[in-house]
Amino acid sequence: MRILIAPDKFKGSLTAAEAAAAIAEGALRVYPDAVATQFPIADGGEGTLEAAVAAGYEERLHAVVGPILAPTGAAWALHRDPGGHITAVIETAQASGLADMEPTPENALRAHSYGCGQLIAAALEAGATEIVLGLGGSAMTDGGSGALRALGLKPLDAAGNVVPLGGASLADVSALDVSELDPRLAGTRFRIAVDVRNPLYGTSGAAHVFGPQKGADQDAVEMLDAGLRNWASVLREATGRDVNVPGAGAAGGFPASFLAFTDAVLEGGFALVAGLTGLAEQLAEADLVITGEGSMDSQSLTGKAPIALAHAARERGIPAVVVAGRILVTAEDLAQHGVVAAAQLLDVAEGPEDAVANAARHLVRATAQVLEGA
Incomplete structure (x- = not known):
C-alpha cells in the first residue's frame, strides 16, 4: 500500500x-x-513556503525591514528547473507578518509591506522570472505600496514629497514617480495565491473585513479604506488599470500594486501550490490519502487545502482520511467532499490545552485509531 500523507499546518502547535x-x-x-510519503501542503497562505521547501525548493534567508520598521529575518525559496527557468516563492507573512507586530490601531495605520518588496528584489537579483506570492498572516493594509517602494516607486503628495510608509498615508498620495522603478518587474510574471473574493476597498474590502484583525479600530478602518480608495485612483491614473477587483483585498490589498504595474495573475491557492510542488504526481501513485489541519470547520469546506485534496483524491477513486486538531463539521459534511473517515485530537487528548501542547503525540494515536476503525 502507498499512503500519501499530506496535511496542512496545525496552527499554533x-x-x-x-x-x-x-x-x-x-x-x-x-x-x-x-x-508512507510525507508531503506537506498549503493553500497559498502561511505554510506555502514550507510546502515549497519540502518539495525541493532551496530555502534562502534575507534581512528585511519588518511591518513597523523593526528589522527581521525572512525566508523565501528558489527553484531552477532543467531548462534554467527560475521560480521564487515568497510569503507576505515572512517579511510583513502580523506575528512581528502588536495589533493596535496605531500599528495598523503604520504597517507596511516594504520587507516583501525587499524579498522580491532579492528574487530578481537571483534571476527569478516567475515569482509566486503567498498571501496570509499579513500585518499591513497598504495596498502593496510598501513593496513597490522597496522596488523603486515613489508615491508623492501634492507638494511633491514622498509620503511615509503605511496605509494611513495613502490618502495623501497624489502622484507617482516611477523613474526608479525596477525595470526587471516588466519581465517578471507574478502568480498571486488568492482564495478570497474581497475587493480592494469598500465595506467588503481589505480595511473593513481584515483591518480589525490587525488592530484597526473603527476610525483606523475608515482611514485605511479611504487610503486604499485613493491608492486605486492613483494607480488607475498612472497605469490605466482598475485594481479594485475581486481578490485584490487579500493581505491588506497587497495584490493591487502588482496588478497595476506587473504581469500579475490571481490564482486559487491550493491549485497553485499543488502545481508548484508536484502534488498531482504524488497523488497518482497513492492508494490512500491522509490529510488534516488544526481546525476542520465550515471555512475548510469552502476549498481549503485538505478538503481540496480530498476532492482531488475522490476524482481518482482514492479514499481520503482526515485527522484534525478539532472537527466542527459533521461526518456527512466531510463525506460529501470525499472523506471516508475522520478523527480529531480532542478525542484522544485530555482537553484543548493538552491537544495543543502534545499535538504530535496525540496525532500519532488519533491516526492509528481512525485507520484501525476505517
Whole structure:
C-alpha cells in the first residue's frame, strides 16, 4: 500500500511537516509494510513556503525591514528547473507578518509591506522570472505600496514629497514617480495565491473585513479604506488599470500594486501550490490519502487545502482520511467532499490545552485509531 500523507499546518502547535511526520508514525503502526510519503501542503497562505521547501525548493534567508520598521529575518525559496527557468516563492507573512507586530490601531495605520518588496528584489537579483506570492498572516493594509517602494516607486503628495510608509498615508498620495522603478518587474510574471473574493476597498474590502484583525479600530478602518480608495485612483491614473477587483483585498490589498504595474495573475491557492510542488504526481501513485489541519470547520469546506485534496483524491477513486486538531463539521459534511473517515485530537487528548501542547503525540494515536476503525 502507498499512503500519501499530506496535511496542512496545525496552527499554533505543528508545522505541516511536523504533522506529516506524526501522521506517518501513526499510519505505519497500522500498516507497517506501507510506503508512507510525507508531503506537506498549503493553500497559498502561511505554510506555502514550507510546502515549497519540502518539495525541493532551496530555502534562502534575507534581512528585511519588518511591518513597523523593526528589522527581521525572512525566508523565501528558489527553484531552477532543467531548462534554467527560475521560480521564487515568497510569503507576505515572512517579511510583513502580523506575528512581528502588536495589533493596535496605531500599528495598523503604520504597517507596511516594504520587507516583501525587499524579498522580491532579492528574487530578481537571483534571476527569478516567475515569482509566486503567498498571501496570509499579513500585518499591513497598504495596498502593496510598501513593496513597490522597496522596488523603486515613489508615491508623492501634492507638494511633491514622498509620503511615509503605511496605509494611513495613502490618502495623501497624489502622484507617482516611477523613474526608479525596477525595470526587471516588466519581465517578471507574478502568480498571486488568492482564495478570497474581497475587493480592494469598500465595506467588503481589505480595511473593513481584515483591518480589525490587525488592530484597526473603527476610525483606523475608515482611514485605511479611504487610503486604499485613493491608492486605486492613483494607480488607475498612472497605469490605466482598475485594481479594485475581486481578490485584490487579500493581505491588506497587497495584490493591487502588482496588478497595476506587473504581469500579475490571481490564482486559487491550493491549485497553485499543488502545481508548484508536484502534488498531482504524488497523488497518482497513492492508494490512500491522509490529510488534516488544526481546525476542520465550515471555512475548510469552502476549498481549503485538505478538503481540496480530498476532492482531488475522490476524482481518482482514492479514499481520503482526515485527522484534525478539532472537527466542527459533521461526518456527512466531510463525506460529501470525499472523506471516508475522520478523527480529531480532542478525542484522544485530555482537553484543548493538552491537544495543543502534545499535538504530535496525540496525532500519532488519533491516526492509528481512525485507520484501525476505517
